[in-house]
Amino acid sequence: MKMDERTDVPINGRLDCQQDLVGDGISSIQKVIEPHRDEGGDSVKCLLITFCAMFLFVMLVLPLLVVVINALQDGWKVYKENVVDEYTIKALHLTLAATISAVVVNTIFGLFASYLLAKFYFRGRQVLAALIDIPFSISPVIAGLIFILTFGNVGWMGEFLKAHGIKIVFAVPGVILATIFVTFPFVFRELFPVLNAQGKDEEEAAGLMGAGAFTIFCKVTFPHIKWTLLYGVILCAARAMGEFGAVSVISGHLRGKTNTLPLHVEILYNEFNTTAAFAVSSILVILAVLILIARNFVEWRRK
Amino acid sequence: MYVEMKHIHKTFDGFLASNDVSFGIEKGRLAALLGPSGSGKTTILRMIAGLDRPDSGDILINGVKVNDLPGSKRGIGFVFQNYALFRYMTVADNIAFGLTVQKKGKAEIKRRVKELLELISMEELGRRYPHQLSGGQRQRVAFARALAPNPQLLLLDEPFAAIDAKVRRELRTWLREMIERVGITSIFVTHDQEEAMEVADTIIITNQGSIEQIGAPEDICRNPKTGFVKEFVDVRRYEILRQMRESSPL
């Protein structure tokens, strides 16, 4: 019986719908519908609209409604209590800390790496580009395991870390590392094509007129990439907040210490504290909606 | 000789892009680097500008060896093939860039920008952005921007390639007049021999990284020195051109 209850609204379903929100769902619908406005084949159009609308309703709207309804099922007061619960707040802090760390580190890395690969030719360029894509192709769980095997007690740096009193696995640094790892290609992936298409001419022109590297970056390169950079940052932040797999493996689920919001949701749910689980989920949903709004704004600015 | 190349060699990953290139251009001259695609014209221009380094050989500007001098210290202006205008700056800011970087005074920059906008007959368009200009206007802005810091040598890479045929002819005449008026030594790259014959006083013919012949347009047409030049240069075209020039002198 209990198992059935769980499969009704599986935990992963809820985490995924947060990712769907920041995926391509809504903006691509507008793009698909508009070109067909004045053409024939109205019945085909209606059929497709119905199909897509139903699909999104079942896959997206319904689960979101479930989150909201369940979160509020015991009333507003209980919801508030669940949200301001000590462990929830701590999980929110850790999620924000991991997200901010990932965004800062990956923005710097993404800028340098994309600039290097877009503007310079050297041996091993392709290899470097392929390496940067690894987090996209590797399962996050494996990524978490890699860190355990590297920094854990039995890992090959375990002895060294222990001797120096540094704790990474089952501690906050591990959570942050895993989040950075899983999200580091985002900024690079967004910036690289734009920098590549820009070419080197404008920068060379500025250099020939005596501008230094810093001036060139600020006046020539940066204005060209600023919206794309922000877009990459938003994607990176969205992914970092929702990250579950890698963080789950490395965190050790220490409540109030190494729990992020998604992990906290899972724990509450496993304790059959459904209302609290949904209340905490709703925080993630709100964050996702904010990101979605920011994303669409940036997309529009980027024209 | 204002610009001199002495036995320049340049390879890219083992590919010989410049093979023993030597030539000299006198002060105040307008020279054309003419040759088929991939013959190494841009490579030569980039080495003079300091954007690429030769593997061996010397580059002299005004009698000084500049191999180790950064491009910004060589007193050159460079017009890129697709102009490379700063797309997030207005026309005026584009032209002012070189002076701003040199930390010239505000009043002086303003004066110079105005002067150059007048020179290219675009006084009204200083506040536009590059994407709001026609191809010909962009080309003129690129020209003004290169001239702003008062360079002694102007390098132009295929300055007319991105412009449609009709406007190209006008622009060609315009550029020639401008260069004469400013009196600046200039080298431009082209693969269009008509363009080279019409505009340049000296033509340097390149082929597969080497120089085939150097001379005045008439020279090259009258006595092509190598088999390649004989095939590459269409003498009839020169005749037509000569008649054109006689009927409407510049």
Ligand SMILES: Nc1ncnc2c1ncn2[C@@H]1O[C@H](COP(=O)(O)OP(=O)(O)OP(=O)(O)O)[C@@H](O)[C@H]1O
């Ligand atoms: N950065 C580079 N790396 C590798 N090869 C290069 C590079 N730059 C030029 N080359 C090669 O050197 C040769 C000469 O190139 P260059 O650009 O000087 O030719 P070009 O005469 O200007 O041709 P086009 O008229 O097509 O512009 C070409 O075969 C080109 O492939």
Ligand SMILES: [Mg+2]
């Ligand atoms: Mg070229």
